Amino acid sequence: MSPERLQRINQMLDNRQPDLTVCLDKVHKTNNIAAVIRTADAIGIHQVHAVWPDIEMRVSGNTASGSQQWVKTIKHYHFSEAAEQFKRQEMQVVVTNFSESAVDFREIDYTKPTAIVLGNERDGVSAEAIAHADHQVKIPMIGMVQSLNVSVAAALMMYEAQRQRQLANLYGQRKLDEAYCQTKLFEQGHPIYAKACRRKGIPYPAIDPLGQIVADACWWERMRAPDPDAEPE
Structure with a gap:
């Protein structure tokens, strides 16, 4: 992102x-x-x-x-x-x-x-x-x-x-649930990965303050694995 x-x-x-x-x-x-x-x-x-x-x-x-x-x-x-x-x-x-x-x-x-x-x-x-x-x-x-x-x-x-x-200065103060904000940051900042998560049933990762994905090796391994629903070539 x-x-x-x-x-x-x-x-x-x-x-x-x-x-x-x-x-x-x-x-x-x-x-x-x-x-x-x-x-x-x-x-x-x-x-x-x-x-x-x-x-x-x-x-x-x-x-x-x-x-x-x-x-x-x-x-x-x-x-x-x-x-x-x-x-x-x-x-x-x-x-x-x-x-x-x-x-x-x-x-x-x-x-x-x-x-x-x-x-x-x-x-x-x-x-x-x-x-x-x-x-x-x-x-x-x-x-x-x-x-x-x-x-x-x-x-x-x-x-x-x-x-x-x-x-009344009611703008500029985050009032939304952090889980929702994390979801939006991932879906809208990393849409290709978000689509893959939904397709493969992988939980969304966290997003750090710089907008980067925070995930362990297991998550990345599942992300790189072949899509089980993909049609064979």
Whole structure:
């Protein structure tokens, strides 16, 4: 792994915000999901949630521009499953919804552990999501259109969260589990070896501060051994 690659991956890991997430409530268009994932990666979100009861979720690699390698998408069949995870992480649930109790999305304190929930353009968020909401928010609009594309609305809210968190100096402090960081450093810094490990069933090695593989002779011997699944020439 080059020093530049190591620095970039470590910078990404140092800026991830595991207590900030986005939940897409029955958003069906894969290009919208992929666009949200791409923005989530850009502002340091570690994982996103998607409630999709009926359709198997697929994310377009072209639209996400590889962001799905860095941002994990967790699928739920019901919003209650997502809400239970948010509760365990002590996250406030912020739901976009046109209602009398909705406030400007910028009035929310996103420095707190937060799950931002958005629905599709036609139906909005589900009644179940609203029932779990700690706050309902809206994005002020003074034109003729009454709704934004979900990926645009998500981007506005995520960047407001980033703005607040930067002011609070919440970036630049590694908060992720070290085992996860080691996995990402190996998979993204040594992708050929990582692929071989998965193919041969070899445990991932440790990565040292210089980005180099730390493994004993036995590990290297197993790595150099012929692939048992390879077809004979």
